[in-house]
Amino acid sequence: MEKIALEKYKGIIWDLDGVIFDITEAIKKAVEDGVEKYNLDVHVDSVLQEVAHLIEEIQHYPVPKIILNSYNLLQVDFLEDMSYMKKLRIAVFLFNQFNEYREDCTIFKRIDQIIEKLHEKNVKLAILTNNKSQYAEEILAKFNLSVYFPTIIGFNDVSEVKPSPEGILKIIEKWNMKPEEVIFIGDMTTDVDAGKAAGVKMVCVASGLAEKNALLEHDPDFLVENTTELEEIFNF
Numbered sequence: 001m002e003k004i005a006l007e008k009y010k011g012i013i014w015d016l017d018g019v020i021f022d023i024t025e026a027i028k029k030a031v032e033d034g035v036e037k038y039n040l041d042v043h044v045d046s047v048l049q050e051v052a053h054l055i056e057e058i059q060h061y062p063v064p065k066i067i068l069n070s071y072n073l074l075q076v077d078f079l080e081d082m083s084y085m086k087k088l089r090i091a092v093f094l095f096n097q098f099n100e101y102r103e104d105c106t107i108f109k110r111i112d113q114i115i116e117k118l119h120e121k122n123v124k125l126a127i128l129t130n131n132k133s134q135y136a137e138e139i140l141a142k143f144n145l146s147v148y149f150p151t152i153i154g155f156n157d158v159s160e161v162k163p164s165p166e167g168i169l170k171i172i173e174k175w176n177m178k179p180e181e182v183i184f185i186g187d188m189t190t191d192v193d194a195g196k197a198a199g200v201k202m203v204c205v206a207s208g209l210a211e212k213n214a215l216l217e218h219d220p221d222f223l224v225e226n227t228t229e230l231e232e233i234f235n236f
């Protein structure tokens with residue numbers, strides 16, 4: 001596997017969900033519950049990415065905006081041909097189930113060691129999430145990682161969320177670095193698009209929510225299957 005020459009980089013920006021914090025099981029269980037309760041004719045694995053995106057969007061919009069945009073928000077493949085009210089009921093159910101299961105979620109195994117090693121090598125670290133920055137602060141505090149991430153950018157800190165490069169560029173500017181000195185690590189196609197648009201080195205972790213082929217189509221610089229492979233490409 002190709003390795004990252006770490007000495008060429010001064011900063012690493014991290015997506016949170018799916019890269020540091022493992023929400024895969026929470027999404028899966030929420031979908032399984034939804035499939036059972038509403039008798040949905042879908043294959044759980046094939047809708048995870050769509051549900052993850054839907055939940056992320058519901059999470060990051062204020063309620064009035066969700067209501068105004070709900071028709072468009074619910075234009076998802078796995079709910080097609082249903083009445084608007086049924087779609088809405090299912091989406092709210094999925095969201096509530098996810099939030100319950102999320103309480104039991106944890107960080108990926110060894111991701112804290114990787115973060116610590118990068119910190120020891122004086123690489124600057126930041127979080128860029130499409131969630132609220134306060135949500136990221138809470139997760140990082142819960143797993144004793146706050147000290148490594150003095151910079152956290154959430155949807156509330158930018159005018160456009162990923163796939164816009166705005167958040168990445170904002171962090172790079174704060175660090176006073178060039179894009180080619182920075183790595184962005186994410187797990188969704190929107191992350192790959194944001195990283196490429198910003199001109200940074202894009203590392204994609206196929207955490208299980210987005211399909212690997214879909215990620216590869218967006219052409220990340222590196223694609224790893226899991227945290228073990230992520231540690232390997234850093235070549236500490």
Ligand SMILES: [Mg+2]
Nearest residue numbers: 015017018187
């Ligand atoms: Mg993510």
